[in-house]
Amino acid sequence: MTIANATSLTWHWLEELANCSETQEPNSEGVTRFCATPEHRRALSMLSSYMYDSGMDVRKDNAGNLIGRYTCANPKAKTLIFGSHQDTVPNGGKYDGALGITLPIALVHYFNRHRLDLPFNIDVIAFSDEEGTRFQSTLFGSKAVAGRPNIALLDHTDSNGITLQQALGEMGCKPEDIEKCAYNPETVIGFVETHIEQGPVLDNEDLSVAVVTGITGLERHVITISGETHKLNSPNLDSKQDALVGAAQVISILNSICKHDFELKGVVGKISNFPNGVNVIPQRTEITIELRCSDDEKRQQTSQRLFSEINQAMEELNLSIHSELLYEQKAVTCSPQLSDKMAAAIESHDLPVRKLFSDAGHDALTMSHLTDIAMLFVRCKDGITHHPKESITTADIRVALEVLERFVLNLASE
DSSP states (O other), X not given: OOHXXXXXXHHHHHHHHHTSSSSSOHHHHOBOOOTTSHHHHHHHHHHHHHHHHTTOEEEEXXXXXXXXXXOOSSTTOOEEEEEEEOOOOTTBXXXXXXXXXXXXXHHHHHHHHTTOOOSSEEEEEEESOSSOTTTSOTTHHHHHHTTOOOGGGGGOBOTTSOBHHHHHHHTTOOGGGGGGGOOOGGGEEEEEEEEEXXXXXXXXXXXXXXXXXXXXXXXXXXXXXXXXXXXXXXXXXXXXXXXXXXXXXXXXXXXXXXXXXXXXXXXXXXXXXXXXXXXXXXXXXXXXXXXXXXXXXXXXXXXXXXXXXXXXHXXXXXXXXXEEEEEEEOOEEOOHHHHHHHHHHHHXXXXXXXXXXXXXXXXXXXXXXXXXXXXXXXXOGGGOOSSTTOOOOHXXXXXXXXXXXXXXXXXHHO
């Protein structure tokens, strides 16, 4: 077996996984696959078969993570972990998350075919929930593995009132024992995540891969704005308390703050409106806010300013507001030692070493609490991500496989 074969295998698996989706046409509609759903279960069944075929032992933990292990003959050997998330945003792309699972499995498949004995185990993890779309449970899977589970998230409900705990139970997990998902940090060498760049730099510079130096800090809030509902033919509409007008004001304030500072990224990505009648003034609107910045102090100061301006605007509109911080993560730096090894692996193939900071959050953020982390970015066309047009090439997959092969072999030779 060659790296070219492993490349073809990775591509085939990515195309197969894309069909584990609520959508019928992944190429045009994108991929919709949330945590603890029939689509998740189908994806884990496929991934399990890939892992078994690659000579791995396979298990599922109580957080819904799938873990494949390429076992070292030494029972006291430590473990190098690869992985990323299986879940997507609504109508997302085929490669966000999935690439970081299928590619290292294909690498292990290549090692297994060559009967390569390594001085450490290789684990590949398909994290159950990174996006947090269904249960507002961002990075739930990797938090459990890193020994930092948020037990309160188990009570979060989806739009049908099903709790995360119920959904995991239906998958055969025991979420009441989620603490057992944690790895012992003394047994782990490091964590490596391969991910599409989610930006245009590599595409603009015609480069296949880059070493990630660090990952942005971020916070996520849910805001409920409450007014008073009326029909449009009601009297005294001049004094109407329109919750949706308030939400529009929040969006405008966030946009105004972020658009003039390239270090700040902010988005209102989700809106729910009640009663949502065509001729009824909205009584309650719920929105999410995500704010990102590489500088934690600047992010926190911006957050304070943002909510100060929001509160003032809601007071002027005679609306009430309730906000809840769903998730916060400080920016992290990737391990200089592992990153240097990744850079050396790139150089060994006579490729330029490009280093990039990640403006997006990743499972590696949480895994940094367990062990040293490294990340390898892979070019995506035009930097488009979380979208059906998300696109990568087999040529870049091959480069990433060659780099990771050299990274692992160099680590094994030490």
